[in-house]
């Protein structure tokens with residue numbers, strides 16, 4: 306697969322995309338939705354640069370980002386400032402279908418849970434990338450991370466399609482180039498700095514969802 310043109314590369318740097326997750330952590334360790342979504346948009350942008358075979362994944366992620374942005378820009382937008390305030394607001398106002406799909410099939414809590422589960426995949430994948438050898442296979446790293454996380458929530462047909470798409474991932478070096486961060490050493494260093502942030506955002510959200518028994522929203 307040919308890499309993106311140099312001019313295109315100037316508009317993209319993986320580090321900046323991940324920085325949005327850093328910004329999403331408030332001083333009181335709440336997760337600011339706007340920045341969280343900006344982080345996801347950056348990842349989707351990256352995914353789109355990898356080629357059309359990932360289109361079905363980036364479409365699903367984009368539509369979930371959009372659902373949440375609509376809440377944020379809607380009339381109750383201020384309630385959606387952080388993930389914590391969103392959970393409180395939606396639960397207090399009975400805006401979440403907790404056990405089975407009903408009148409709120411696209412609640413903020415439910416939609417964010419899907420992205421949250423994918424964040425665990427990201428964490429596992431970035432850690433594998435960071436510690437990979439020069440001849441490491443991104444497709445295998447991606448598949449292993451997926452099988453350990455997101456796959457359990459997906460039906461067979463989605464798992465199958467995802468597995469096929471992973472085979473189309475470029476090799477480690479070409480993948481690093483698409484990230485546009487610098488030399489492989491610089492990429493590895495950047496990942497070392499970025500990962501703890503991803504982990505922290507994941508853990509805070511995980512604890513919040515567990516506390517409110519929201520981890521299985523249909």
Ligand SMILES: CCCCCCCCCCCCC/C=C/[C@@H](O)[C@H](COP(=O)(O)O)NC(=O)CCCCCCCCCCCCCCC
Pocket residue numbers: 348349351352359361362365366419420422423426447451455459463467474484523
């Ligand atoms: C680099 C390769 C990227 C591979 C992406 C790995 C994740 C694979 C996810 C496969 C999702 C398939 C699409 C369909 C999903 C939905 O069925 C399913 C359930 O939704 P529903 O309850 O509304 O029906 N949706 C989801 O689980 C949410 C998936 C969100 C995936 C976001 C993936 C963004 C990937 C960003 C790549 C960034 C890589 C950066 C590496 C340096």
